[in-house]
Amino acid sequence: MVWALGVVVAAYVGVRLFEVTENIAVNQKLRKLTKRVSRKQRKPRVLGGLAAPAHDETDRHKHYVIVSGVSMGTAIGRYLYPPLTIVTLILLAYVAIPYIRQAETSLVKNKKVDGYVLYAIADMMMVWLGALVSAAIGIGLLHVSRFVLSSAKDRSKELVVDAFARRPRQVWILSEGAEVQVPLDSVRKDDIVLVNTGEVIPVDGVITEGFASVDQQALTGESRPAEKFVGELVFASTILISGRILVQVEQSGQETTVGKISDIINNAIDFRSSSELKGEQWANGYTLPLMVVSAAVWPFLGPAASVGVLYAHIANTIRVVAPLSTLNYLNIALREGILIKDGRVLEDIKNLDTVVFDKTGTLTQEIPEVGRILLSDVEFSRDELLFYAAAAEYRSAHPIAKAILKRAEERNLLLPEIEESSYKIGYGVSVTVNGKSVLLGSRRFMEMNGLRVATEIEQVMETAYAEGHTAILIAVDEKVRGALELYTLARPEVTNVLCQLENIGVTHKVIISGDHERPTRALANTLGMDEYHYDVLPGDKANIVAKLQREGRKVVFIGDGVNDVLAMKKAEVSISLSGSTAIATDVARIVLLDGTLSHLPYLFRLSAGLHRNLQRSLVINVIPSTVALYGALFQNFGILTSVLVSQSPLVLGAANAYIPFKEKREEIQEACVEIEHPDDAEKFMGGHATAKRAWLPASIHALRSWATYPGTLYRRYVNRREARGQSIDRTGADAD
Ligand SMILES: Nc1ncnc2c1ncn2[C@@H]1O[C@H](COP(=O)(O)OP(=O)(O)OP(=O)(O)O)[C@@H](O)[C@H]1O
Numbered sequence: 001m002v003w004a005l006g007v008v009v010a011a012y013v014g015v016r017l018f019e020v021t022e023n024i025a026v027n028q029k030l031r032k033l034t035k036r037v038s039r040k041q042r043k044p045r046v047l048g049g050l051a052a053p054a055h056d057e058t059d060r061h062k063h064y065v066i067v068s069g070v071s072m073g074t075a076i077g078r079y080l081y082p083p084l085t086i087v088t089l090i091l092l093a094y095v096a097i098p099y100i101r102q103a104e105t106s107l108v109k110n111k112k113v114d115g116y117v118l119y120a121i122a123d124m125m126m127v128w129l130g131a132l133v134s135a136a137i138g139i140g141l142l143h144v145s146r147f148v149l150s151s152a153k154d155r156s157k158e159l160v161v162d163a164f165a166r167r168p169r170q171v172w173i174l175s176e177g178a179e180v181q182v183p184l185d186s187v188r189k190d191d192i193v194l195v196n197t198g199e200v201i202p203v204d205g206v207i208t209e210g211f212a213s214v215d216q217q218a219l220t221g222e223s224r225p226a227e228k229f230v231g232e233l234v235f236a237s238t239i240l241i242s243g244r245i246l247v248q249v250e251q252s253g254q255e256t257t258v259g260k261i262s263d264i265i266n267n268a269i270d271f272r273s274s275s276e277l278k279g280e281q282w283a284n285g286y287t288l289p290l291m292v293v294s295a296a297v298w299p300f301l302g303p304a305a306s307v308g309v310l311y312a313h314i315a316n317t318i319r320v321v322a323p324l325s326t327l328n329y330l331n332i333a334l335r336e337g338i339l340i341k342d343g344r345v346l347e348d349i350k351n352l353d354t355v356v357f358d359k360t361g362t363l364t365q366e367i368p369e370v371g372r373i374l375l376s377d378v379e380f381s382r383d384e385l386l387f388y389a390a391a392a393e394y395r396s397a398h399p400i401a402k403a404i405l406k407r408a409e410e411r412n413l414l415l416p417e418i419e420e421s422s423y424k425i426g427y428g429v430s431v432t433v434n435g436k437s438v439l440l441g442s443r444r445f446m447e448m449n450g451l452r453v454a455t456e457i458e459q460v461m462e463t464a465y466a467e468g469h470t471a472i473l474i475a476v477d478e479k480v481r482g483a484l485e486l487y488t489l490a491r492p493e494v495t496n497v498l499c500q501l502e503n504i505g506v507t508h509k510v511i512i513s514g515d516h517e518r519p520t521r522a523l524a525n526t527l528g529m530d531e532y533h534y535d536v537l538p539g540d541k542a543n544i545v546a547k548l549q550r551e552g553r554k555v556v557f558i559g560d561g562v563n564d565v566l567a568m569k570k571a572e573v574s575i576s577l578s579g580s581t582a583i584a585t586d587v588a589r590i591v592l593l594d595g596t597l598s599h600l601p602y603l604f605r606l607s608a609g610l611h612r613n614l615q616r617s618l619v620i621n622v623i624p625s626t627v628a629l630y631g632a633l634f635q636n637f638g639i640l641t642s643v644l645v646s647q648s649p650l651v652l653g654a655a656n657a658y659i660p661f662k663e664k665r666e667e668i669q670e671a672c673v674e675i676e677h678p679d680d681a682e683k684f685m686g687g688h689a690t691a692k693r694a695w696l697p698a699s700i701h702a703l704r705s706w707a708t709y710p711g712t713l714y715r716r717y718v719n720r721r722e723a724r725g726q727s728i729d730r731t732g733a734d735a736d
């Protein structure tokens with residue numbers, strides 16, 4: 001059927017010629033026009049106040065899938081009614097165009113012979129041989145796989161957007177002279193946003209009042225703060241380290257938020273897993289040999305075998321199957337309350353051996369408790385000191401600030417307007433309240449400002465430290481007037497989480513804190529940390545991470561504050577808890593949305609699970625194409641069989657991607673619960689089940705878990721049934 005091939009080729013050439021000539025003059029204008037119109041017309045679908053990603057891509061694939069289906073129908077139908085042949089050819093030409101186009105790009109632009117070229121040649125050969133059903137199936141499967149992948153991406157995007165939409169960030173705006181708090185995405189252009197010392201600037205805009213010292217180090221690495229005055233531009237995600245400014249919004253909050261979210265989403269969704277890359281590299285490596293073999297066997301085995309050999313390429317399948325797995329794992333994570341902004345990060349976690357925690361706000365509870373207020377001066381009462389402290393911390397996001405503000409609220413203190421304020425990250429705050437200068441912060445901060453700390457205050461601070469508490473100093477009018485004791489409790493889940501991490505393979509646990517030595521050491525000892533650092537300034541946090549890395553460790557940094565951002569950027573993986581400072585959750589690659597550390601071990605499990613799944617998907621891709629190659633060469637596979645066998649990984653791989661993650665969470669958790677009750681020591685042996693299997697190479701393990709999957713399904717089914725039967729008992733037990 002040379003004429004059939006002629007029809008397809010002519011159709012393609014026709015379309016391309018049309019594009020080339022039209023494109024140059026008319027089409028460019030037209031495209032601009034349509035772009036302008038469609039951008040205006042197509043309002044983004046609003047999902048909880050945020051724009052959901054468009055589904056154009058998926059719709060396009062869906063369209064091709066449907067046309068491919070019809071072409072399959074007519075290809076079969078032509079055996080009954082031969083004139084359908086011409087319809088089939090036109091439809092085939094139509095659905096093949098995107099792929100022939102890709103092959104053309106590979107060949108002409110990239111000067112590369114890749115999987116697309118092989119498929120294009122094979123498809124044309126099928127048309128030439130009159131194997132129209134096979135051609136329709138082959139091309140149809142390509143479109144189906146793209147459709148599946150694209151809709152999986154859409155779903156992930158929706159989940160991520162949803163996760164964001166449920167926790168809108170709050171900002172302060174001036175509305176009719178009053179300060180009101182509103183969600184960031186309801187802020188419009190020209191609104192006046194209020195930003196205080198220590199806060200992250202939430203929008204791009206122009207300063208209309210006040211002046212500011214802005215720290216862009218976390219974002220740009222530039223260490224000198226920039227001074228900004230009225231009329232100057234400030235940018236979202238930079239930190240106001242001193243001053244208090246009003247900013248007129250340039251871009252509506254919604255645009256900024258949506259911009260941010262889509263950045264995050266694009267990072268999370270459009271990446272290539274390392275095994276996908278490996279698979280592709282590998283596939284590209286044997287593209288040419290496949291072509292040579294295909295040409296060489298033609299004279300002996302005929303053109304059908306040649307086509308079969310070409311189709312045995314895994315480029316298409318691996319490109320679909322591997323991302324599906326990763327997407328599925330990102331979704332599982334999100335459902336459990338773990339937002340992962342970059343799929344590669346999830347792959348990396350498995351290899352981490354060192355966990356570095358920030359102390360205040362991360363290992364300890366989000367809000368400490370203000371304990372005793374110690375006075376060294378009869379001039380001020382306790383409530384007065386608290387009043388000044390709270391005024392200084394007004395709206396600051398530091399855990400210490402939250403504690404002080406909470407106490408002030410309990411004491412029903414009315415807070416004054418502050419005139420001037422500046423935050424020295426890692427030291428403390430200084431403000432002017434009712435004409436008095438107030439300093440609040442560490443001892444180092446007082447010394448830096450030339451203030452002496454009286455011996456009696458030093459003594460009480462020592463007592464506080466000795467009891468495992470921490471303390472900060474307050475100075476009013478150039479004199480240290482007292483200290484505030486802060487009780488910080490470790491988060492209730494910490495012991496258990498650390499134990500689980502150890503079971504999973506974390507070998508080194510570190511605390512890096514800006515706090516004083518005594519409370520840091522006390523916590524490190526209680527928790528059995530391997531290393532701790534205290535009195536660390538923000539920049540040095542990053543240096544310590546670098547030092548750990550030089551020792552050959554792979555580091556995850558978990559932090560909550562502005563002072564952690566540089567270290568987070570330095571570490572292999574960074575994690576922040578929801579509820580932390582905005583800049584920390586912005587920079588962190590992973591956010592634990594429930595605001596606790598509980599899911600940390602699960603994250604490691606997920607990463608290991610993803611790794612197994614990806615290995616399995618590689619195997620799933622390679623075996624069928626090997627079989628197809630063998631069949632084409634030695635078993636006289638027909639074209640249809642070759643196509644079906646070599647493309648079967650699409651189905652198997654998709655199934656593999658959605659094999660529910662097998663977690664051993666309970667097992668490990670139980671082991672760790674027992675550790676807290678040593679009298680029950682026997683049970684805790686169960687926790688070493690994972691270690692026993694460590695000698696099995698991961699790939700064998702992957703094969704095994706794949707092979708035993710039906711058994712697992714059955715067991716799960718039985719368990720579920722049992723659980724249902726016992727649901728009353730279980731809820732009773734859970735309540736304890
Ligand atoms: N907003 C603030 N108010 C009062 N004191 C502060 C403030 N920020 C920092 N300080 C002082 O500076 C010290 C170091 O602060 P930094 O934020 O670097 O670390 P931290 O919160 O104490 O501990 P970690 O690093 O474990 O989170 C604090 O212990 C405190 O004494």
Ligand SMILES: [Zn+2]
Pocket residue numbers: 358359360361362559560561
């Ligand atoms: Zn902290």
